[in-house]
Amino acid sequence: MNLTLRTLLHAVFGTALLVSVAHAQEGALSARDLAAQLSNIIQDGSSVVRLKMDISKPSGGGKTVLQIQVKSQRTKSATDLVYQVLWPKDRKGESFLLHKSGGRAPGGAVFTPPDSLVPLTAARMTDGIFGSDLSYDDLAENFFAWGNQAIVGTETVDRVPCQILESKPGKGDGTSYVKVRSWIDIKRMVTLRVEKYAASGKLAKRIDTTRVSKDDTGRTIGSSFSLQRTGQDSVTEIEGSNSKHGMTFPATDFTPEALRTLK
Amino acid sequence: MVTLVGMASGYEKGIGKQLDAVGIDVVVSNMSGGIMPKTFDESLQEKVAALPRVAETTTVLMRMMSVEDAPIMMISGREWGGFIWDQMKVLEGRMLKDGSEKAVVLGTLAAELLRKKVGDTVQIEVEELPVVGIVDGRSMVENGTIFLSLQVMQEISGEEGKINFLDIRVPPNTSKAEIDQLCKDIKVIFPEGRAMVANEVVGTSQGFRVVRAMSWSTSLLAIIVGVLGVMNTMLMTVFERTHEIGILLAVGWRRRRIVYMVLCESALLGLLGGIVGVVLGVLGLITLGASPGIRGFLEPDINPKLMLIAIAIAVVVGVISGLYPAWRSSRLTPSLALQN
Numbered sequence: 001m002n003l004t005l006r007t008l009l010h011a012v013f014g015t016a017l018l019v020s021v022a023h024a025q026e027g028a029l030s031a032r033d034l035a036a037q038l039s040n041i042i043q044d045g046s047s048v049v050r051l052k053m054d055i056s057k058p059s060g061g062g063k064t065v066l067q068i069q070v071k072s073q074r075t076k077s078a079t080d081l082v083y084q085v086l087w088p089k090d091r092k093g094e095s096f097l098l099h100k101s102g103g104r105a106p107g108g109a110v111f112t113p114p115d116s117l118v119p120l121t122a123a124r125m126t127d128g129i130f131g132s133d134l135s136y137d138d139l140a141e142n143f144f145a146w147g148n149q150a151i152v153g154t155e156t157v158d159r160v161p162c163q164i165l166e167s168k169p170g171k172g173d174g175t176s177y178v179k180v181r182s183w184i185d186i187k188r189m190v191t192l193r194v195e196k197y198a199a200s201g202k203l204a205k206r207i208d209t210t211r212v213s214k215d216d217t218g219r220t221i222g223s224s225f226s227l228q229r230t231g232q233d234s235v236t237e238i239e240g241s242n243s244k245h246g247m248t249f250p251a252t253d254f255t256p257e258a259l260r261t262l263k
Numbered sequence: 264m265v266t267l268v269g270m271a272s273g274y275e276k277g278i279g280k281q282l283d284a285v286g287i288d289v290v291v292s293n294m295s296g297g298i299m300p301k302t303f304d305e306s307l308q309e310k311v312a313a314l315p316r317v318a319e320t321t322t323v324l325m326r327m328m329s330v331e332d333a334p335i336m337m338i339s340g341r342e343w344g345g346f347i348w349d350q351m352k353v354l355e356g357r358m359l360k361d362g363s364e365k366a367v368v369l370g371t372l373a374a375e376l377l378r379k380k381v382g383d384t385v386q387i388e389v390e391e392l393p394v395v396g397i398v399d400g401r402s403m404v405e406n407g408t409i410f411l412s413l414q415v416m417q418e419i420s421g422e423e424g425k426i427n428f429l430d431i432r433v434p435p436n437t438s439k440a441e442i443d444q445l446c447k448d449i450k451v452i453f454p455e456g457r458a459m460v461a462n463e464v465v466g467t468s469q470g471f472r473v474v475r476a477m478s479w480s481t482s483l484l485a486i487i488v489g490v491l492g493v494m495n496t497m498l499m500t501v502f503e504r505t506h507e508i509g510i511l512l513a514v515g516w517r518r519r520r521i522v523y524m525v526l527c528e529s530a531l532l533g534l535l536g537g538i539v540g541v542v543l544g545v546l547g548l549i550t551l552g553a554s555p556g557i558r559g560f561l562e563p564d565i566n567p568k569l570m571l572i573a574i575a576i577a578v579v580v581g582v583i584s585g586l587y588p589a590w591r592s593s594r595l596t597p598s599l600a601l602q603n
Contacts, residue, residue, distance in 0.1 A: 052329040067330075241329040263389060
């Protein structure tokens with residue numbers, strides 16, 4: 001073997017070795033650590049986010065477009081969310097409040113203009129918000145904080161190598177799902193796909209991240225999503241267009257009465 | 264190549280045209296955030312206005328967000344009375360009355376995209392603002408924008424006292440060196456930001472560089488594929504014409520002349536391919552420019568220089584692709600070629 005060829009082979013094997021070492025280091029993150037990191041990312045304090053939600057129902061329902069304002073306060077111990085429809089005019093002001101703290105079941109209130117304010121009961125948690133495929137419990141639960149986490153494989157999603165994290169609820173993690181699988185882009189710490197499985201073991205819902213971008217804090221986040229429920233022909237597309245973190249909200253903003261005003 | 268580079272170049276030119284139309288000489292921003300810069304305190308305006316060689320300053324808070332059922336578009340909150348309002352020509356309705364009027368004027372394309380006319384309302388954040396006018400902004404980017412006063416924009420977006428652009432006009436006949444000095448002076452009082460000569464904004468922005476690099480690198484891949492394709496075609500031609508080349512060599516053609524002949528054919532193939540490619544590229548550009556996601560945002564740049572470059576590259580690709588087949592054909596032995 002001549003010297004040039006040998007040098008080339010060394011270079012190739014050397015590079016391959018480096019790549020595999022780097023890959024091994026990336027993969028070294030345990031499932032629990034990975035889930036904890038992702039859980040911390042979700043608990044991002046106080047923020048206001050603007051969303052455009054497209055709900056397509058091919059079988060006769062047509063397409064609904066909503067502009068939504070989301071106010072949130074997420075900490076390790078509690079999550080408070082207020083979703084308010086800004087547009088279209090005929091639905092402006094429709095809103096809901098969602099609160100979850102510790103291991104307690106989530107609760108809240110739903111407001112429909114001009115004057116209907118009803119409590120958000122446990123029975124309604126699996127309903128879609130504003131008629132979409134995204135349910136209240138999808139928003140309230142943080143499956144990265146569930147008791148059982150495991151990395152069950154790797155897969156490439158949209159040409160991005162991902163680790164598949166499987167989260168199973170422990171005792172007290174009240175949820176209607178038996179497991180949730182998330183495809184995590186480890187380099188950017190972004191979830192590119194989520195699959196939620198019902199008690200029957202069948203896939204109940206799939207959420208794909210369709211766009212990744214940087215938020216106002218410079219963090220890389222999923223900013224557009226597509227949601228589909230198994231057995232339903234509707235698709236919900238969510239497109240985030242603006243976010244502001246580090247907000248200070250008065251405590252009254254997260255009360256049922258606050259839903260009556262849009263601000 | 265024509266389509267990709269034309270789109271990227273159109274994007275750059277659109278922004279350049281916008282700055283020209285508005286008459287901005289220097290732009291101050293904090294571009295570290297990518298395409299849309301980070302906000303900073305509007306008090307910077309006072310400090311910059313006090314610098315020598317600054318004739319006028321004005322401030323802008325710009326956001327890109329989806330509005331109603333339209334895709335993401337630009338919303339520009341501009342300091343009322345600032346010089347950047349001057350270039351707008353009211354086509355319908357009227358201009359804002361003052362900086363506190365809670366209303367918007369729409370660029371022509373923005374009005375078309377949102378399907379709005381004077382008297383309608385536009386929902387921006389939690390506010391429903393009346394459309395009081397439709398304006399010609401004199402550039403594609405301006406025409407695709409929703410305009411309102413800076414004060415109202417800051418109020419409805421909860422960014423009181425914040426801006427993300429400070430635009431500067433310098434006195435006429437200010438030299439390039441003086442403008443560069445001004446940019447350095449601004450850097451001293453605004454270290455986290457950057458002051459750039461307006462026509463250099465596009466060239467120095469990280470976002471634009473990425474767009475340009477991506478369009479050229481994709482084009483380069485297409486060129487490499489093109490080289491392989493033409494080389495394959497020319498090799499096939501040489502193989503099929505072995506007998507003919509043998510006769511030419513037998514009747515006294517020099518090897519150099521055979522090489523020249525193959526290279527000429529290859530270059531001609533490149534030229535014809537280039538012309539057809541440019542025509543298809545221009546059609547692609549026109550189609551892309553008219554597509555819903557791009558219309559109003561990007562004005563495809565169909566420029567003769569790019570077309571000539573594309574054709575020249577195609578000819579060079581043709582010649583390079585013909586080198587190996589030409590060498591192969593010149594190495595033929597007349598007797599063996601004739602037997603073939």
